[in-house]
Amino acid sequence: MTVYLDHAATTPMRPQAVEAMLPFLTERFGNPSGSHAIARAARAATDDARDSVADALGAQPGEVVFTASGTEADNLAILGRGGRAVCTAIEHHAVLHAVEAVGGSIVAVDADGVVDLDGLEAALDDDVRVVSVMLANNEVGTVQALEAVAEVVRRGAPNALLHTDAVQAVNWLDVAAAASVADLISISAHKFGGPMGVGALIVREPSRLAPVIHGGGQERERRSGTHNVAGIVGLAAALRTAVEARPHLVPRVEALRDRLCDGLLAVIPDSRETGSRATKVAGTCHLLFDGVESEALLLLLDEAGVCASAGSACASGALEPSHVLTAMGIDDRLALSSLRLSLGWTTTDDDVDLALKAVPDAVARLRS
Numbered sequence: 001m002t003v004y005l006d007h008a009a010t011t012p013m014r015p016q017a018v019e020a021m022l023p024f025l026t027e028r029f030g031n032p033s034g035s036h037a038i039a040r041a042a043r044a045a046t047d048d049a050r051d052s053v054a055d056a057l058g059a060q061p062g063e064v065v066f067t068a069s070g071t072e073a074d075n076l077a078i079l080g081r082g083g084r085a086v087c088t089a090i091e092h093h094a095v096l097h098a099v100e101a102v103g104g105s106i107v108a109v110d111a112d113g114v115v116d117l118d119g120l121e122a123a124l125d126d127d128v129r130v131v132s133v134m135l136a137n138n139e140v141g142t143v144q145a146l147e148a149v150a151e152v153v154r155r156g157a158p159n160a161l162l163h164t165d166a167v168q169a170v171n172w173l174d175v176a177a178a179a180s181v182a183d184l185i186s187i188s189a190h191k192f193g194g195p196m197g198v199g200a201l202i203v204r205e206p207s208r209l210a211p212v213i214h215g216g217g218q219e220r221e222r223r224s225g226t227h228n229v230a231g232i233v234g235l236a237a238a239l240r241t242a243v244e245a246r247p248h249l250v251p252r253v254e255a256l257r258d259r260l261c262d263g264l265l266a267v268i269p270d271s272r273e274t275g276s277r278a279t280k281v282a283g284t285c286h287l288l289f290d291g292v293e294s295e296a297l298l299l300l301l302d303e304a305g306v307c308a309s310a311g312s313a314c315a316s317g318a319l320e321p322s323h324v325l326t327a328m329g330i331d332d333r334l335a336l337s338s339l340r341l342s343l344g345w346t347t348t349d350d351d352v353d354l355a356l357k358a359v360p361d362a363v364a365r366l367r368s
């Protein structure tokens with residue numbers, strides 16, 4: 001039996017998304033930029049998807065820009081703005097590296113991963129064009145209170161737009177409400193039961209961004225490239241499903257996560273949870289096991305049928321400590337002994353039971 005506890009890396013597709021996509025991978029193959037009947041049918045599908053995404057995120061249809069990933073949405077938000085950018089130290093590399101590319105400032109977080117508002121205020125001035133603060137973190141799950149952030153940004157950087165990377169938030173939070181103060185919002189379909197390789201950026205009117213990808217002028221000149229119609233339809237179907245499922249999913253997964261996290265902490269000596277659970281999304285259990293190397297632990301867990309991660313998927317394979325953990329004040333040695341178990345819509349009681357046996361066994365083997 002394989003237990004998948006890596007939903008923050010990617011999620012299994014929702015059947016509703018697969019079903020919605022299939023016609024666009026077969027007989028409804030048109031290019032929505034054309035004018036004949038088959039093209040118009042594809043155009044109608046992308047328009048419907050746009051309406052549906054706007055509705056789910058509290059935006060207008062004209063504010064939705066479809067992209068080829070969450071990474072691209074983040075890059076468009078930062079690079080498309082031009083000028084100086086500011087972000088927190090725990091952003092995904094899609095934001096962090098884009099901010100670094102424009103010579104921006106990085107703002108510290110506290111031990112729970114919550115942004116330091118005084119530090120943010122100190123980094124702001126009239127030249128700042130975009131401030132990026134993620135809604136939910138991909139490694140430890142910390143949620144930021146964007147209203148307080150928006151107030152600081154309005155005061156300290158009157159020419160800036162507020163961007164939030166909501167890629168990890170969709171399953172767990174009402175993004176329309178939690179990100180209502182943001183001008184720019186990134187999402188990625190594969191994190192909420194949709195396909196890989198499609199995302200969206202909400203660009204709230206009257207905000208303006210310069211395109212990062214030049215070409216045929218699709219997405220009202222904001223993002224060129226032939227539409228990934230099946231992907232866009234799949235994103236919209238997955239988003240609708242995730243939004244409808246959320247009221248039941250959150251308490252169910254939170255109870256599973258708490259049983260898993262508490263169970264592991266109770267039986268594994270010298271273990272601790274990263275940050276405060278009160279500030280995290282429901283699906284994330286992030287632990288540190290003193291003296292245990294994450295890489296070796298992940299190998300043993302894989303052998304035992306448990307798919308987990310040490311942090312962000314992009315960083316695994318590299319032996320460097322996670323920038324998120326070091327920003328939270330965790331020393332390099334301990335940061336290399338982390339385990340992220342991320343739960344989602346397919347996670348069951350049996351999965352948790354198996355992990356509650358496999359993780360302590362693996363840690364004990366590595367310590368013996």
Ligand code: PLP
Nearest residue numbers: 069070071092094138167168188
């Ligand atoms: N932002 C966050 C918070 C993420 O977790 C990820 C993916 O891991 C991304 C952005 C990038 O999204 P994508 O995989 O669609 O490029």
